[in-house]
Amino acid sequence: MSAVRTVLGDIRPGELGVTDAHDHLFFRSPLLPGxxxxDASAAQAELAAFRAAGGRSIVQWTPYGLGRRxxxxxxxxxxAGxxxxxxxxxxxxxxYDEESLAGLRGGLADVFVRELTKGIGPSGVRAGxxxxxxxxxxxxxHARWTMGAAAEAHHATGAPVAVHLExxxxxxxxxxxxxxxxxxPPHRVILGHLNRSPDSVVQRQAAESGCYLAFDGPSRAHHATDWRMPDAVRALAEGGFGHRLLLGGDTVVSGARSVDGGPGMPYLLRRVRLRLEAELGTDLVHRILTENPGRAFAVDWT
Known part of the structure; x- marks a missing residue:
């Protein structure tokens, strides 16, 4: 039976509820010093704020070696519930530093499979x-190496592959x-950040492949995200791809958290959801936030 692998164990897809399909509770990178x-207390407060806004699940995309805790x-x-x-x-x-990467060469797929099936380090928490x-x-x-390892891990476990598009x-x-x-298989691939390059032709071509498209992260000045999102979502839904769309917040730095004065996780439900509902209707937005994540992240684990 298909299940979504959470940090507390496997659950049925329908148990996810309203889902932030791409976000971060913890993230550390030399590219973002300071x-x-x-902060675990800030992460707890952010989860509580997301829950208070109606959220029930988040998918943390923080990978190996970047402080996912x-x-x-x-x-x-x-x-937080x-x-x-x-x-x-x-x-x-x-x-990453070169020393860290060098230690993974020759066994990257094995690391991924182990963390999906056995757990991350001594914690026993399994990745999903x-x-x-x-x-x-x-x-x-580097991208070809990591994607090759991700494909091996998928073929060994069935796990979905989520991709940061620069x-x-x-x-x-x-x-x-x-x-x-x-x-x-395309339906096992989730493309993140397509909204940051609002090319409707590429978005449609990607959707036609059968993959999932994640519209994730509130607008920055150089990201045509929020103000073009309703039109992009409408076009894809009218083209028959509404079942392949996901929404996420992608909070990656401390100042972006709602508890630190930024939009944070609640922004997805407090502002983005309401704007989309006003222009596209509540039924479509509800399906994108609830039913689609269940399909995107559920796996017949092997």
């Missing part, structure tokens, strides 16, 4: 997806590699 998501996630999940899905995987090379990343309009050797670009290159050369 802006780490590392897997051992502490079950306590936070229980305290929010399901949490944890990721394995590897981000772009710039987020593999997160990898492309580059800006291209796939470098500035929303490179979607079709990612699909050519993952779904073409590496034979990952």
């Amino acid at each position: 802006r780490e998501l590392a 897997a051992a502490g996630l079950p306590r936070l999940s229980r305290a 929010v399901h949490v899905v944890c990721a394995t995987g590897l981000h772009q090379a710039a987020h 997806l593999v997160k990898v990343a492309g580059g800006f309009h291209a796939l470098d050797a 500035m929303g670009t490179g979607a079709l290159d990612v699909l050519d590699l993952l779904c073409g050369e590496l034979e990952v």
